[in-house]
Amino acid sequence: MVNRKILSLVFVRESTKILLGFKKRGFGQGRWNGFGGKVEQGETIEEGAIRELQEEAGVLSHDLSKIGLLEFEFVGEPTILQVHVFTTTSYIGLPTESDEMKPQWFEVDRVPFDEMWPDDSLWFPLMLKGAKFQGYFLFHGHHNILKYNLEEVERFKY
Numbered sequence: 001m002v003n004r005k006i007l008s009l010v011f012v013r014e015s016t017k018i019l020l021g022f023k024k025r026g027f028g029q030g031r032w033n034g035f036g037g038k039v040e041q042g043e044t045i046e047e048g049a050i051r052e053l054q055e056e057a058g059v060l061s062h063d064l065s066k067i068g069l070l071e072f073e074f075v076g077e078p079t080i081l082q083v084h085v086f087t088t089t090s091y092i093g094l095p096t097e098s099d100e101m102k103p104q105w106f107e108v109d110r111v112p113f114d115e116m117w118p119d120d121s122l123w124f125p126l127m128l129k130g131a132k133f134q135g136y137f138l139f140h141g142h143h144n145i146l147k148y149n150l151e152e153v154e155r156f157k158y
């Protein structure tokens, strides 16, 4: 039986910069990524995204835009991760290190893809040009993408 885990992923943008966090523990440890995590019972996906951004980066935004829907399957694992990607340019608070993440601003042409999930280098260009996108990635372990598809969309299927 396949089951789906719903996760959020939030990127804060400011002119030519993007805020990433270095994951200090847990899933994706040792990699730069946006802020996010599991959606909890009783909250919408967007509420989960707002909460995780606040918990992990110390930044509060009520103005998220949904820009991506990504599904990840790992060979031999029954759970598909369904990641809802959001961006925002309006927020309050200064990015602050948490137990889980160390935030840092990067110029958009200096994103450290070799220290990120390998799928990121595929869909970041779509995000950075302002497109909406949808994709599926099949991983072997946490380093190899065996196959994927990725497309720009006008709207999401959910």
Ligand SMILES: CNc1ncnc2c1ncn2[C@@H]1O[C@H](COP(=O)(O)OP(=O)(O)OP(=O)(O)O)[C@@H](O)[C@H]1O
Binding pocket: 007, 008, 009, 010, 026, 027, 028, 033, 034, 035, 036, 037, 038, 039, 072, 081, 083, 084, 117, 119, 120
């Ligand atoms: C496989 N390719 C991937 N590429 C890019 N990003 C990925 C990803 N797979 C997961 N992600 C993101 O990684 C975070 C994990 O979050 P994760 O630590 O599991 O969640 P949460 O903070 O709720 O967990 P704990 O409370 O510590 O258990 C979460 O933002 C999720 O969207």
